[in-house]
Amino acid sequence: MAEPLIKIENVVKQYTRDTQVLTVLDGLSLTVEKGDFVALMGPSGSGKTTLLNLIAGIDRPTRGRILVGDAEVSAMGEGALAKWRSEHVGFIFQLYNLVPVLTAFENVELPLLLTRLSKKDRRRQVETALGVVGLSDRMDHYPRQLSGGQEQRVAIARAIATDPALLVADEPTGDLDAKSGEEILVLLERLHAEFGKTIVMVTHDPKAAARAHRLVHLDKGVLKEDVRAKGEKGEIGVAAAAAIAAGK
Amino acid sequence: MLSIPLKYNVRNLFVRKVTTSLTVLGIALVVAVFLCVMALGEGLATVFTASGSEKNVLVLRQNSQSELQSGIGRDQAPLVKALPGIEKDADGKPIVSAELVVVLNLDKRDGGSSNVTLRGVEEKGMALRPGMRLTEGRAFVPGTSEVIVAESVARRFEGAEVGDEIRFGAYRWKVVGHFDAGGTAPDSEIWTDTEGMANTFQRGGYSSILARTTDRAARDQLVAALAGDARLALDGKVERAYYDEQTATAAPIRFLGFFVGVVMAIGACFGAMNTMYAAVSARTREIATLRALGFSRFSILVSFVLESIALALLGGVAGCALAFLLVKLALSGVTGTTNFATFAEVVFAFRLTPQLLATGIVFSLVMGFFGGLFPAGRAAFTKITAALRQVG
Numbered sequence A: 001m002a003e004p005l006i007k008i009e010n011v012v013k014q015y016t017r018d019t020q021v022l023t024v025l026d027g028l029s030l031t032v033e034k035g036d037f038v039a040l041m042g043p044s045g046s047g048k049t050t051l052l053n054l055i056a057g058i059d060r061p062t063r064g065r066i067l068v069g070d071a072e073v074s075a076m077g078e079g080a081l082a083k084w085r086s087e088h089v090g091f092i093f094q095l096y097n098l099v100p101v102l103t104a105f106e107n108v109e110l111p112l113l114l115t116r117l118s119k120k121d122r123r124r125q126v127e128t129a130l131g132v133v134g135l136s137d138r139m140d141h142y143p144r145q146l147s148g149g150q151e152q153r154v155a156i157a158r159a160i161a162t163d164p165a166l167l168v169a170d171e172p173t174g175d176l177d178a179k180s181g182e183e184i185l186v187l188l189e190r191l192h193a194e195f196g197k198t199i200v201m202v203t204h205d206p207k208a209a210a211r212a213h214r215l216v217h218l219d220k221g222v223l224k225e226d227v228r229a230k231g232e233k234g235e236i237g238v239a240a241a242a243a244i245a246a247g248k
Numbered sequence B: 001m002l003s004i005p006l007k008y009n010v011r012n013l014f015v016r017k018v019t020t021s022l023t024v025l026g027i028a029l030v031v032a033v034f035l036c037v038m039a040l041g042e043g044l045a046t047v048f049t050a051s052g053s054e055k056n057v058l059v060l061r062q063n064s065q066s067e068l069q070s071g072i073g074r075d076q077a078p079l080v081k082a083l084p085g086i087e088k089d090a091d092g093k094p095i096v097s098a099e100l101v102v103v104l105n106l107d108k109r110d111g112g113s114s115n116v117t118l119r120g121v122e123e124k125g126m127a128l129r130p131g132m133r134l135t136e137g138r139a140f141v142p143g144t145s146e147v148i149v150a151e152s153v154a155r156r157f158e159g160a161e162v163g164d165e166i167r168f169g170a171y172r173w174k175v176v177g178h179f180d181a182g183g184t185a186p187d188s189e190i191w192t193d194t195e196g197m198a199n200t201f202q203r204g205g206y207s208s209i210l211a212r213t214t215d216r217a218a219r220d221q222l223v224a225a226l227a228g229d230a231r232l233a234l235d236g237k238v239e240r241a242y243y244d245e246q247t248a249t250a251a252p253i254r255f256l257g258f259f260v261g262v263v264m265a266i267g268a269c270f271g272a273m274n275t276m277y278a279a280v281s282a283r284t285r286e287i288a289t290l291r292a293l294g295f296s297r298f299s300i301l302v303s304f305v306l307e308s309i310a311l312a313l314l315g316g317v318a319g320c321a322l323a324f325l326l327v328k329l330a331l332s333g334v335t336g337t338t339n340f341a342t343f344a345e346v347v348f349a350f351r352l353t354p355q356l357l358a359t360g361i362v363f364s365l366v367m368g369f370f371g372g373l374f375p376a377g378r379a380a381f382t383k384i385t386a387a388l389r390q391v392g
Helices: A048-056 A078-088 A104-114 A119-132 A148-160 A178-193 A238-245 B006-015 B017-049 B076-081 B151-156 B194-201 B216-228 B239-282 B284-293 B297-330 B354-380 B384-388
Strands: A004-017 A020-033 A037-041 A063-068 A089-092 A166-170 A198-202 A214-219 A222-228 B056-061 B096-107 B113-121 B133-137 B146-150 B165-168 B171-180 B189-193 B208-212 B234-238 B335-338 B345-348
Touching: A004 A048, A004 A198, A020 A048, A020 A198, A020 A214, A020 A222, A037 A048, A037 A178, A037 A238, A048 A063, A048 A166, A048 A198, A048 B384, A078 A089, A078 A104, A078 B284, A078 B297, A089 A148, A089 B284, A104 A119, A104 A148, A104 B284, A119 A148, A148 A178, A166 A178, A178 A198, A214 A238, A222 A238, B006 B017, B006 B297, B017 B239, B017 B297, B017 B345, B017 B354, B056 B216, B056 B239, B076 B096, B076 B208, B096 B165, B096 B194, B113 B194, B146 B151, B151 B171, B171 B189, B189 B194, B216 B234, B234 B239, B239 B284, B239 B297, B239 B354, B284 B297, B284 B384, B297 B354
Parallel strands: A037 A198, A037 A214, A089 A166, A166 A198, B113 B189, B146 B171
Antiparallel strands: A004 A020, A004 A063, A214 A222, B056 B208, B056 B234, B096 B113, B096 B208, B133 B171, B146 B189, B165 B171, B335 B345
């Protein structure tokens, strides 16, 4: 078995609304190996997005420990977390979250502005990233001039521009038609297989989950099911994913 | 490490064209009004500060604040003229002018009337005011009820062209010339000769005596001599200092300029603040994304403050242009106000100096900074997790 990249130990996440305490994650433990492709599934309110946010370091647990690589993410301060994210995590969102006033090139360049790279090196990396997602010819287009699928590919290029080990994706195909969604899934699979990225993806869609190599099913803040595909490079498969999604 | 690129903010300003334009217009108007009032104060201050020589000593009755309050006896004049320190001309005559000042109420060209200073001077009167020159006609002949009129007065008052007759009550003066004093105090005056004027108004004395000294030491000697002579009961003031004291007239206008400017600026600040709050809430998800990518709170704060400052800068530049046009086109002519010490009208022009324009720009930047600070703070403290999924 490969070495672990993410270690989640007894994590509790609670929100206080007025006087009510809402427990979203209830003592969850999970380990994700380096180079794995994990789908997080579960009904609304099961805590899957919260778990993703905790792993990505944009939220902090109420109790418990989260380690990603050498970093104890759960113990880091605001500023340190921001710096850590810029170096180690690539984000892919359901609504792409591109900056509308910046071109595709400038959007992909954004995370590189936080590095010490020269302008020339930044340009090279942006071009490489846009090449990987197949949008080398759309560099000077603004997001409004792109289709939804193209926008998401630019967003993926932005996520991989700094070459982080971990990619987190929150419903990456949720806002796309079937064909564009399929293209995005193929791309994610390639990033996993060819570039060795560890991917953690939240999804509702059994077709998306089917591409993953491991399926973690959450319900009411606890781990309900944890399924691994058989064999080294196998996928979960649509039937299995659909069955798990249906809670069978 | 670089921060969020400025083009991000500038392009956002151009994306929301309407709100940006309205905010820019608001700030521009504030800056323009502020600059116009300040240009007024500046123009007024110039009249006095440019007036008066360091070498001239103005002799007034003890404790008089202005020439109008002062009175010097006819018998005192020769004593003053004989005091040490006064410069002599080639013929050995002292360069001195005993003068008489009366305020006339004359009809203005655009209706109404206003006070103008009529000054009687002696032979050396003009020589004592360097920079003063005749622009039309000739000098008056003493003892003939002839006058010369400042160009800027001639432009504003009835019957002051060369050849015209100035009437005041039963008095008549023939205008024989125009002069220009380069924006100094005589530009608000009408001049005639002291003796003729004393006869006309049956005055037994003078208002003041102006004397030129050879140098600073001689000047101080003359001032000391006047102060030391208890019989004369006269004060000697350096002419420049006398006019500096009169500049107090411009102070309330400058205060008004600042006051009006600051009050309006606070209003414009709220305008900018409103625009920036709207911008921040419209871009909540975008801001959360930038934070997720690893941009710090501080760089978000700086970015939005800069956006607000850029917005205000556009307004500042537009305001300067507006004020410039206003002063050039609408306020270019000379205008008048009352000198509260003499109650005579002071003629001056609006002066929009480069320094004032720079002040206008700085003023707009300050508005942008304060207008942007709180919205930028809200942006910086956006909660990433909730904002990331916000639709819209």
